[in-house]
């Protein structure tokens with residue numbers, strides 16, 4: 001399998017999951033501005049949405065969207081328990097988290113990045129929204145070690161990938177002690193350490 005990624009982007013989530021699952025894969029860096037891969041290929045010809053993460057399967061099929069990709073990865077290795085079995089309530093609560101992280105965090109973070117000329121008034125609205133969401137997450141992490149409960153799941157890789165964007169914004173999460181402790185703990189996982197290293201982030 002081949003994962004198309006950009007350093008520190010949301011593609012970090014499937015990158016972590018590929019390592020957690022212990023699957024064979026390679027990574028290909030994408031210049032998202034110019035839609036070119038590191039070897040100069042036209043990324044739009046590979047993945048017409050022009051976005052990472054894009055996973056190219058061994059049969060050359062293309063899979064996009066963080067939530068679909070990480071669920072696909074987890075399903076390749078059910079014995080690793082990276083997602084609860086379909087049909088259990090745990091499974092639906094994990095999907096509930098994936099949806100929340102995607103729509104309430106991921107998409108609200110994107111306009112805060114300096115490359116996007118977002119009007120200041122809208123930035124203020126997004127920061128307020130994100131603080132409410134992150135404060136809720138902090139309250140959940142006060143009760144459980146991982147975002148869906150007692151075990152690390154695909155939702156944690158996604159939450160980690162988007163929460164590590166906080167330092168690139170003006171958000172102050174110093175009072176969210178549970179979220180900060182969680183981020184430090186997740187960073188210690190070998191899969192996360194190795195993914196960050198492979199992406200040139202540490």
Ligand SMILES: N[C@@H](CCC(=O)N[C@@H](CS)C(=O)NCC(=O)O)C(=O)O
Nearest residue numbers: 009010011032050051052053065066
């Ligand atoms: N809906 C997509 C969004 C993916 C996304 O936002 N990717 C960003 C990087 S974090 C990207 O590729 N940005 C470049 C672009 O949108 O042109 C998903 O959930 O995977």
